Amino acid sequence: xxxxxxxxxxxxxxxxxxxxxxxxxxxxxxxxxxxxxxxxxxxxxxxxxxxxxxxxxxxxxxxxxxxxxxxxxxxxxxxxxxxxxxxxxx
Amino acid sequence: xxxxxxxxxxxxxxxxxxxxxxxxxxxxxxxxxxxxxxxxxxxxxxxxxxxxxxxxxxxxxxxxxxxxxxxxxxxxxxxxxxxxxxxxxxxxxxxxxxxxxxxxxxxxxxxxxxxxxxxxxxxxxxxxxxxxxxxxxxxxxxxxxxxxxxxxxxxxxxxxxxxxxxxxxxxxxxxxxxxxxxxxxxxxxxxxxxxxxxxxxxxxxxxxxxxxxxxxxxxxxxxxxxxxxxxxxxxxxxxxxxxxxxxxxxxxxxxxxxxxxxxxxxxxxxxxxxxxxxxxxxxxxxxxxxxxxxxxxxxxxxxxxxxxxxxxxxxxxxxxxxxxxxxxxxxxxxxxxxxxxxxxxxxxxxxxxxxxxxxxxxxxxxxxxxxxxxxxxxxxxxxxxxxxxxxxxxxxxxxxxxxxxxxxxxxxxxxxxx
Numbered sequence: 444x445x446x447x448x449x450x451x452x453x454x455x456x457x458x459x460x461x462x463x464x465x466x467x468x469x470x471x472x473x474x475x476x477x478x479x480x481x482x483x484x485x486x487x488x489x490x491x492x493x494x495x496x497x498x499x500x501x502x503x504x505x506x507x508x509x510x511x512x513x514x515x516x517x518x519x520x521x522x523x524x525x526x527x528x529x530x531x532x533x
Numbered sequence: 534x535x536x537x538x539x540x541x542x543x544x545x546x547x548x549x550x551x552x553x554x555x556x557x558x559x560x561x562x563x564x565x566x567x568x569x570x571x572x573x574x575x576x577x578x579x580x581x582x583x584x585x586x587x588x589x590x591x592x593x594x595x596x597x598x599x600x601x602x603x604x605x606x607x608x609x610x611x612x613x614x615x616x617x618x619x620x621x622x623x624x625x626x627x628x629x630x631x632x633x634x635x636x637x638x639x640x641x642x643x644x645x646x647x648x649x650x651x652x653x654x655x656x657x658x659x660x661x662x663x664x665x666x667x668x669x670x671x672x673x674x675x676x677x678x679x680x681x682x683x684x685x686x687x688x689x690x691x692x693x694x695x696x697x698x699x700x701x702x703x704x705x706x707x708x709x710x711x712x713x714x715x716x717x718x719x720x721x722x723x724x725x726x727x728x729x730x731x732x733x734x735x736x737x738x739x740x741x742x743x744x745x746x747x748x749x750x751x752x753x754x755x756x757x758x759x760x761x762x763x764x765x766x767x768x769x770x771x772x773x774x775x776x777x778x779x780x781x782x783x784x785x786x787x788x789x790x791x792x793x794x795x796x797x798x799x800x801x802x803x804x805x806x807x808x809x810x811x812x813x814x815x816x817x818x819x820x821x822x823x824x825x826x827x828x829x830x831x832x833x834x835x836x837x838x839x840x841x842x843x844x845x846x847x848x849x850x851x852x853x854x855x856x857x858x859x860x861x862x863x864x865x866x867x868x869x870x871x872x873x874x875x876x877x878x879x880x881x882x883x884x885x886x887x888x889x890x891x892x893x894x895x896x897x898x899x900x901x902x903x904x905x906x907x908x909x910x911x912x913x914x915x916x917x918x919x920x921x922x923x924x925x926x927x928x929x930x931x932x933x934x935x936x937x938x939x940x941x942x943x944x945x946x947x948x949x950x951x
Contacts, residue, residue, distance in 0.1 A: 451809050452835060452842075461882075487835055498831035505888050527877070527888070529827040530804040530811055532839040533693045533781040533849065 445518045447473055448525045456483045470501055471514030473524055488526070500527040542615060545622040550633045554642040557608050557635045566600055566607045570620045571639070575612060581642065582650045585670065589616045592623055599670040606631040613638040653678035659751065663705055671867045677705060681751060683864045684708040686773040688761060688789055690741040691715075692839065692849030693779030693803050695727035697857040702745040702752045704861060709745060710755040712769060713737040724846035761785050766792040775860050778802045779853065781838045783830035790815065790823035794899045795907060799870075801859040803852040805844050806837075808880040810852035813871045813890060814859045818904060820872030825893040848880050 444464040449457050457463065463480075467473040474495075478485050488499055494514070495501060501508045502525040508516045518524060536544075552560065561567060567584035569576055576586045587595045589611065600607050607629060609617040617634040624632035635642070643649055655663065655674055659681075666672040666680075685706050687694040690713045701709060715737050717728045725737075732740040738756035745754050757769050761780075766788055770776060776793055778800050780786055786802075793800045794817045802823065803812045815822050830836065839849075855876070862868040875888040894900055 451807050452837075496831075497829045498827055498835070500827070500888075502888050505886075507889065507891065509893075510891050525886070525888070527811075527875075528831050528835055529783070530806045530809070531781055531783045531786065531830075531836050532805045532842070532844060533689060533691060533779045533803065 444520065445473060445522045445524055447477060448523070450526055450528055452528055452530070453484060453487060453526065456487070457481045468517060469512075469514065470503065470508050470516045470518060470524065473518060474501075474514065487528075498529050501525070502527060542618065545618045546634075549618060549621040549625060550631070551614075551618070551636045552608065552633055553636055554645050554647055557610070557633075557642070558647050560606065560608055560633070566605065568596070568600065568607060568609050568620075569611075569639075570609050570616050571611050575639075577652060577654050579639075579643070579649050579651050581610065581639070582648055584610075586673065587670075589620055592620050593627070595670065596624060596627065596629075600629075603628045604630050606633060608633045608635055610635040610642070611638050612640055614641075653681075659705075662749070662751075666704070672865060676865045676867075680705045680861070680864055681707040683775075684710065684773045685860055685864070686710040686712065686770060686776045687779060688712050688776060688785065689779040689781070690725070690727060690737040691721070691779055691781065692724045692805065692844065692846075693853040693856060694777065695725040695741070696850045696853035697777050697779065697860070698727050698741055698745060699748065700854060700857045701860060702749045704857075705749065705751055706860075706864070707751065708753045708755060710757060710769075710773060711738050711741055712757040712759070712761050713741075714758050714760050720840075724844065724849050726850070761788060763788060767796070770796055770798060773798060775863050776800045777856050777860055779849075779856070781840075783836070786823060787830070791898050793817065794822050799863050801856045801863070803849075803856050805839065805849045805852055807842055808845055808848060810848050810878040810880075812852055812855050812859075812876045812878070813874060814863070816863075816870065816872045818899060821890045821892045822896060822899040824898050825896045826875065826890055828893070845880055848878070851878060851880070 444466050446462050447465050448462045449460065454460065463477065465473050465476040467476050474488060488496060490496055503511065503516055503518055504523050567581050569580050569584045569586045570589040570592060572588055580586065585599050587599050607624065609620045609632065611617040614634060614636045617638065621632040621634040652674055655677060660667065663677045666677050667674055683706050685701055687698055687709065690698060690711050698709060717732050717735050717737055717740050719733050721728060722730060727744045728737065728740045736758060738758050742754040742756060745752050759765060761769065770792055776789065776798055778786060778789055789800065797817050799817065800815045802815060803810060859870055862870055873890050875890050877886040877888065892899065897903055
C-alpha cells in the first residue's frame with residue numbers, strides 16, 4: 444500500500460481525510476484506485492482522455508512524475524504520493 | 534613571573550607565522566581569508582578589499598562564526614602588526630592551524646600602494662537601528678549597506694505582502710515598491726497587519742506607506758496604484774532587484790512570471806489556502822519558473838481565493854515572512870534559496886514538506902529555446918503555448934501572440950487580496 448496525500452482543496456471530495464492508503468503498482472493504478480472509491484475526483488485529476496490534468500502535479504517521494512514516467516511511474520510499498528494543485532490565494 | 538609587554542609580543546611573534554604586505558597580497562590573490570582586527574572606527578576609514586572585520590576585542594567570541602574552517606590559512610592584520618600578532622597567537626590556541634599575522638599592518642599596506650577600499654559608513658542612528666544585523670558576520674555593515682541600496686517590489690499589500698513589507702522595511706530595504714489599487718476593507722484586518730482599523734476605506738498603498746514610514750524613515754515607498762496588466766507590467770517591474778508575489782489571482786501570477794523572466798528579475802512566490810501555503814523562489818534561467826511548476830491554472834472551482842475559501846490569518850503571515858527571508862537572502866547573496874524547491878506548509882499538522890521542482894525544457898517562457906528567441910528579439914512561436922495556456926502576455930518581450938488583447942485583468946483582486 445502507498446500513502447496518497449490529498450490537498451485541502453480536494454478533501455471534501457474524499458470525505459475530508461488527509462491521506463488514503465491505496466494499492467497499485469504505478470501512479471496511474473493508484474489514481475484509478477482513488478477514483479473507484481471517490482468518483483467525484485475524476486474531472487479534477489484527469490482529462491477526458493485519461494491524462495493527468497496539467498494544473499495538478501503529482502509527486503512520488505518529492506519528485507514530480509512529469510519528469511519520471513507520468514502515470515506509468517512505478518510506486519512501491521511505503522512510497523509517498525502527493526497530489527498538488529495550484530493555489531492562487533495571497 | 535610577570536612579563537613585560539615587550540616580552541609578551543616577542544613570545545607571540547615567535548609562536549606564529551608573519552608575512553609582509555607584498556606576501557600577503559599574493560595570499561589574497563589565492564583567495565586566502567583576511568581578517569581585519571582593528572576597531573570599527575579604523576575599519577570605517579578604509580580596509581583591504583574582501584577582508585572580514587572582527588575587532589581584536591571580539592576575536593575569541595566571533596572568529597568561529599566568521600571563519601569556521603580551522604585548517605584554512607587566515608591572514609590577520611591591524612594598523613601596525615601588533616594586535617594581529619597577538620590575534621594570530623590566540624587563533625593558534627583556538628586550533629587554527631595556519632593563522633598568519635601581516636607585519637607592518639594596514640599602514641605599510643597602504644604605503645606600498647596595495648589596494649584598499651572605504652566601506653559604506655552607516656550613520657550613528659543606522660548603526661544603532663541595525664546593530665543586530667551588524668553583529669551577524671554574513672550581514673555586517675557591507676550587507677546592511679547593500680540592503681539600504683536595494684529595491685524590492687511587492688505585488689499586493691495583502692495577506693502575504695503585509696508581513697513581508699513590515700519586516701523588509703524594518704530590515705532597512707531602502708526602496709519598497711507596492712503594486713495595489715485596492716482599498717483597506719475591515720475584513721482584511723484579520724491578517725493584513727500593515728493596515729489599521731482607522732484606515733478602512735483608504736488606499737492600501739497609502740496605508741502601507743504610513744506604517745512603513747512610521748517604522749523606518751530610511752525606507753522610500755514607491756506606490757503603484759494600478760492593476761498589474763500586460764500594458765504596464767514591464768514598466769512597473771523595471772529596476773527592481775527582487776519581486777515578492779503576493780497576489781491572489783492566477784492571471785496576475787502568470788503575467789508577472791512571464792514579465793519577470795523576460796526582465797531577468799527573481800520572483801519570490803507564495804500562495805495560501807485555508808491552513809496551507811506553498812512557497813518557492815523563481816530565479817530566471819537558474820531554476821524553474823511558475824509555468825514550469827504549473828503549466829496551466831486550474832478551473833476557478835478548484836482554486837478559490839481567500840475571499841471565497843477563507844484563510845487562517847497566521848498562514849499568510851508565516852508564508853509572507855518566509856518570502857521576506859528569501860528576499861533578504863537573494864539581496865545579500867547568502868544561504869541557499871528555494872530555487873528548484875517547493876516548500877509546502879500545513880498549519881494544522883505544523884508540517885513542512887519539500888518537493889523538487891525542475892525547469893521544463895519545453896517551457897514557453899523560460900526554456901533555453903524561449904530565451905534564445907527572446908534574445909534574438911523574436912516572439913516565441915504561438916504553437917509553443919498550449920492551446921489552453923491562459924493569460925498569454927503580449928508585452929514583456931514576448932511579442933504579440935494573439936488571442937488576448939494584452940489588457941489582462943486581475944479582476945479577482947478587486948475583492949481584496951487574500
